[in-house]
Amino acid sequence: MQKDEELLVALRRVIRAIGLHSKQLNKDVGLTGPQLLVMRNVSIKPGIMVRQIAESITLSPATVTSIIDRLEIKGLVNRIRSIEDKRRVQVFLTEQGKSILADAPLPLQEHFINRFSKLKEWEQSQLVATMQRIGSMMDAEGIDASPVLEVGSLSEKV
């Protein structure tokens, strides 16, 4: 097998692991990974626009709409149409949404974070550098992919 194929297989495995974790999350907490990411965004910036959420977690607006649909049905978020600009829709957490989010785990496997954090500094750097390198080779740099993983901290996002 060629190296690039091996790389693709390895990438697929990682993608799958993330997806499986999302499914497991849904069983455990009732929220999938993407749903959790959306809620964390809303938590950081109540009244955030759909477009802003989409950009911040690197998804299309259409996808975010469907995720918010499900969150709204569950009673975890509210949509409110802006008065200044009636095209805009602002999203807020409900009380129930807040309390559920407070107990929810991270959107990525604790398992992984734990293991990663136990690596030596230079090993971590090496893993990061490699991923970034692959990303840049795929020309994925232009895509704003900052997921809201730092939401645990209280720092306000742009």
Added chain:
Amino acid sequence: MQKDEELLVALRRVIRAIGLHSKQLNKDVGLTGPQLLVMRNVSIKPGIMVRQIAESITLSPATVTSIIDRLEIKGLVNRIRSIEDKRRVQVFLTEQGKSILADAPLPLQEHFINRFSKLKEWEQSQLVATMQRIGSMMDAEGIDASPVLEVGSLSEKV
């Protein structure tokens, strides 16, 4: 930004890049990335079982079934139930499937492959090894995915 967050941002970008490439592929050639992967597997090993395809591209059998459904509708593959073991379904390329696959691009961006192929051997290995390492760190401990050895050549798998 913490190292694990950086890693995950980079990962998200790569995942998204692969997804977008798959969509583009579908527009250009009429085949998505996963469909292409399935066809390449069938091409290498005509009569391959659904289960084998699933393992080789790291998908559940259910997913492969649905991908083969679409390929069959397009007339690119055939299903034939095995005679020795009637539980098995063997998959073959049709003539049309062969000719389409012959002209189809690789499942990763050409762009990426070109750049990747220009790296030195040891650099390629290092990128692959790192991805495999991340994959194994994310694996739910159930799967003993000995990364390097298990990813044997497709043509050698039986």
Added chain:
DNA sequence: TTTAAATAGTTCGTGTTCTAATTAAATTAT
């Protein structure tokens, strides 16, 4: 001012992906 263009969000159609449940067949155990 009336028209044209841009923006925000949604809807629609297609495709991917999973688990759980189902059907069918082969294997093992009693």
Added chain:
DNA sequence: ATAATTTAATTAGAACACGAACTATTTAAA
């Protein structure tokens, strides 16, 4: 030999993800 188990594939149902087309609104241009 019959029953229980395992294996192979499919189906059903849910969530996700995208682009394209649509509605409504705002802004810019003529």
